[in-house]
Amino acid sequence: MMETNRKLNRREALKRMGLLVAGSVAAASGTFALSSCSVPKLRRIIFYFTGTGNCLYVARQLATESTTLLSIPQLVKQGNYDFEADEIGIVYPIYGHMPPYMVRQFIQKARLKAGYKFAVLTFGARKCNAVEIWDEAARKAGHTFDYITTIIMVDNWLPNFDMNEQMKLDKHIPESLQRINADLAVRRRWHEPVTEEERAMHAGFMAYTGLDPEKGFVMKSEKYFRVTDRCVDCGICTYVCPRGNYSLTSRGVKAEGDCEFCFACIHNCPQKAIQFAHLPDDPLLARGEVNPDARYRNEHISLYDLKAANNQLL
Ligand SMILES: Cc1cc2nc3c(=O)[nH]c(=O)nc-3n(C[C@H](O)[C@H](O)[C@H](O)COP(=O)(O)O)c2cc1C
Ligand code: SF4
Ligand code: SF4
Structure with a gap:
């Protein structure tokens, strides 16, 4: 030391x-x-x-x-x-x-x-x-x-x-x-x-859940998340996703690719524009979410910190 x-x-x-x-x-x-x-x-x-x-x-x-x-x-x-x-x-x-x-x-x-x-x-x-x-x-x-x-x-x-x-x-x-x-x-x-x-x-x-014990929660962003018209193209989701799954396109924000299911995107969207897709047959999401208006980031961690930690646009 x-x-x-x-x-x-x-x-x-x-x-x-x-x-x-x-x-x-x-x-x-x-x-x-x-x-x-x-x-x-x-x-x-x-x-x-x-x-x-x-x-x-x-x-x-x-x-x-x-x-x-x-x-x-x-x-x-x-x-x-x-x-x-x-x-x-x-x-x-x-x-x-x-x-x-x-x-x-x-x-x-x-x-x-x-x-x-x-x-x-x-x-x-x-x-x-x-x-x-x-x-x-x-x-x-x-x-x-x-x-x-x-x-x-x-x-x-x-x-x-x-x-x-x-x-x-x-x-x-x-x-x-x-x-x-x-x-x-x-x-x-x-x-x-x-x-x-x-x-x-x-x-x-x-x-x-039927999850694979060797992989755990590996999902597909395009299956589980949808972006509503509340999106203002701020780009935050493109930085906080540790897989870099979000991109800003001429037709709005798109999410695709293997997903860790970490929820960084859904919790950090300032517009609450990212929501779970309606998946009534999915054992994890059949009941949707408890409060679509409540989101969380650790009180000691800023958005800047999280973007710096997960940014894949390097
Ligand atoms: C996909 C997923 C699965 C989770 N599974 C469990 C679990 O099995 N048991 C539990 O107590 N918490 C579970 N949690 C809660 C997280 O482990 C917990 O909130 C964690 O502290 C989040 O850390 P982070 O803020 O660094 O992402 C889960 C969260 C997510 C997003
Ligand atoms: S963080 Fe939310 S508002 Fe910002 S670009 Fe992504 S989906 Fe749109
Ligand atoms: S931020 Fe996490 S939950 Fe959202 S798409 Fe990226 S890997 Fe999946």
Whole structure:
């Protein structure tokens, strides 16, 4: 670890904020080694994936002075998979208790060298066996995580929750962050326990939804989302989508392509012009959404932050 009191240049300052585009910091060789003499020696890397900001917020709260935050969608886009640090962490939202597909793709290709690896999974209501699912996916890809835990946040799953109600709930986030930071400070080796009941609940969920356990929520934007005439062509959806699925065309905004179902688009549209398609036979969306007027972004994360984290128009 190296920390100095000298004034940071803009590049270093952005890096500490977690806003520096991953592709621009990765060496041409493809290996981002924190021991390189061209950048200050940094101790911890935290990779994150976020749709509505919870995970970016958590990643920031787990960042020490000498931490670099890196956006998984941008690393995947740039093809950067080689990393080395003293400690490596990952923060992602669980989707049906599973990692987002892009997180899975990232870990399958990543070559991570670190003395300590940790994973923090955010969720909103029911975590089930998410810890075990991550452990297994990571092990399959050749990674052992020393510490895996969960943290409850606002649940951004619109089909079941009214965001206005979710935001009123006290989910004891500061206390959870304090617990996790204390664990990381002593490099605790621990996986949060999972019960038989939680395993059974996940099995029931998979049977009901018919999702592929190797992929989780990989959907098609064109099937699930529609843009109404409230759209004012502001372009925000083109920046916040971690898959870059939205484009402004002469005939309005179009969304197509493999979709993480992260809901960054639908939650961040200032006009609430993005809505779910009417899908009465879909097990996930048969009942539509609870409150089409309520949208959410983590209160500590600005739209600018989210655009910087997910921007694929690089
Ligand atoms: C597609 C999808 C599936 C989700 N599945 C679950 C789940 O199984 N259990 C749960 O407690 N929360 C679930 N959530 C809620 C998110 O995990 C939670 O709100 C997370 O903190 C969002 O993180 P973000 O703001 O960084 O995107 C789901 C959200 C989405 C969009
Ligand atoms: S964010 Fe909403 S209003 Fe802006 S271009 Fe996209 S759909 Fe239209
Ligand atoms: S289309 Fe929407 S839900 Fe799908 S990946 Fe993009 S932002 Fe996420």
